[in-house]
Amino acid sequence: MIFVCGEGLGHTSRCISIGRELVCAGHDVHFGAYGYSKELIERKGFKAHKVPSEITLVGKAGSLNLKKSILATFKRGQFLGLIKIRKLLKRTRPDVVISDSYFMGMIGAKSRSLPCHMIVNQSNMEEFFKGKGVSNMILAELVKKFYTGMFNLADKVIIPDYPLPHAVCRKNLEFKKKTWKKVFFSGPLIGKTFEETTAKELKRPHVLCTVGGFGYREPIFRKVIEAAGMDNSINYTLLSGPSVDPESLGTLPENVIILKFINDQFPYMKASDLVIAPGGHSTMMEALSFGVPMITVPDKKHNEQQNNALVIEDDGLGKKMDYSASPEEILENIKLLINDEKYRNKLSEMKELAVELNGPRAVRLLVEETANR
Structure with a gap:
């Protein structure tokens, strides 16, 4: 079972690349997704189950307001969707769960004693709150504790990037020592390789x-x-x-x-x-x-x-x-x-x-x- 955060199709495209590889190797792959992400996964021919959206993004003029996003998410009560996730996992009975920044998937998997790998390319979300007042400092600490808890739950933390020192997301990675032992740099996860792509006929350069x-x-x-x-x-x-x-x-x-x-x-x-x-x-x-x-x-x-x-x-x-x-x-x-x-x-x-x-x-x-x- 692959759970996908639908806020941004980057999460979806890299999960599709994993799903395709697993299917080609003979495995049965299911996705948990929502919105346009779910539609895209289904268009690629995969089994997709509708799951609750986890976070509501709030912002304007190109700036993400993470504080308002978190508050809006709690107001919608979407974290209660964990019950649905547990039922989905009971019905599909996966051997392994992969969760790409979808935290209900992580919690649901662990509540059913299923191994779960977490995909992230950022672990320092508290950076959004720095220098923005006392209330934001408190919220930053809560966010950091939440992330740390998720990393503790994961069997492996998959970074879909080049290994260090080449990792593009390296400035966004901060882990405790015991979490670093779980970190696995997979290399880029992209929808098509260079070799299997036929170039469009375009005038160069x-x-x-x-x-x-x-x-x-x-x-x-x-x-x-x-x-x-x-x-x-x-x-x-x-x-x-x-x-x-x-x-x-x-x-x-x-x-x-x-x-x-x-x-x-x-x-x-x-x-x-x-x-x-x-x-x-x-x-x-x-x-x-x-x-x-x-x-x-x-x-x-x-x-x-x-x-x-x-x-x-x-x-x-x-x-x-x-x-x-x-x-x-x-x-x-x-x-x-x-x-x-x-x-x-x-x-x-x-x-x-x-x-x-x-x-x-x-x-x-x-x-x-x-x-x-």
């Missing part, structure tokens, strides 16, 4: 931009279009999102294609020389596994994304930019990342390492060992 043109991200989206107009030798595919009408963007440069959505972005990624994206961990794992450098534009006040973006720049895998960047600065960094040989060499190393690690296989072997034991 090519830039894939997944920032989106809605809400607070619209200014940087428009700046990328403006940067594209300054040099027509570089071609672009921009994903605007379903809420944006491309015609509202005015006359586009000839080297720019705007799509609202693509079902499979891997053919585009394989055909691209650069990815421009927010600071989400899963997109970073996909780009690095395909050997593509990144310009990251992390959401403001989103500590996890900011830290991920810093590592990408520090490790020579791309550049970190913010919403104040000018079109000229964006174009300058695009040219640097496409043309500089040191970036290409570094990304080639990360691509080869991802193949060697084979994250889905590593998790399957861990699950099989747990079940046999």
Whole structure:
């Protein structure tokens, strides 16, 4: 049984990669999910059971308010859904449970004495509350205690990233000594490998931009279009999102294609020389596994994304930019990342390492060992 946090499809995509590996090895795989996450899992052909959503995300203007999110979650009483989780586990009788940041799945598994592995790429959520008053300091301590309790319950804590010192999420990892003994760096967990992906026929050099043109991200989206107009030798595919009408963007440069959505972005990624994206961990794992450098534009006040973006720049895998960047600065960094040989060499190393690690296989072997034991 794989439980998936549905707040962000990065959790879903990496769990699908695990599910596919397990099914190919002859195992019976069930998912517990909700919302669009459940729909996506079912479209991929897996058995999916509806579970209660666990957290309500609250924020505005690109900033996540974790305090309000926690309070809103408690008000909805969704933690009472644990009874449903217990019944689901009794009915399906799994040998092993994997829970990707879905804590009711963890608690439910342990209440039924089932082995459970937890997937996380951040363990320092209390960082959201630092420097924000006494009440936030108290809440930060409660959050830290809760996380510590979850890590104590887990048989293994799976980090879906490269092993140290290469882990992109390393600035977001803080564990007690006894938890570190449980930590397992699986390697990237991505929906498709480079080898099994057929590249889209695109004019090169090519830039894939997944920032989106809605809400607070619209200014940087428009700046990328403006940067594209300054040099027509570089071609672009921009994903605007379903809420944006491309015609509202005015006359586009000839080297720019705007799509609202693509079902499979891997053919585009394989055909691209650069990815421009927010600071989400899963997109970073996909780009690095395909050997593509990144310009990251992390959401403001989103500590996890900011830290991920810093590592990408520090490790020579791309550049970190913010919403104040000018079109000229964006174009300058695009040219640097496409043309500089040191970036290409570094990304080639990360691509080869991802193949060697084979994250889905590593998790399957861990699950099989747990079940046999």
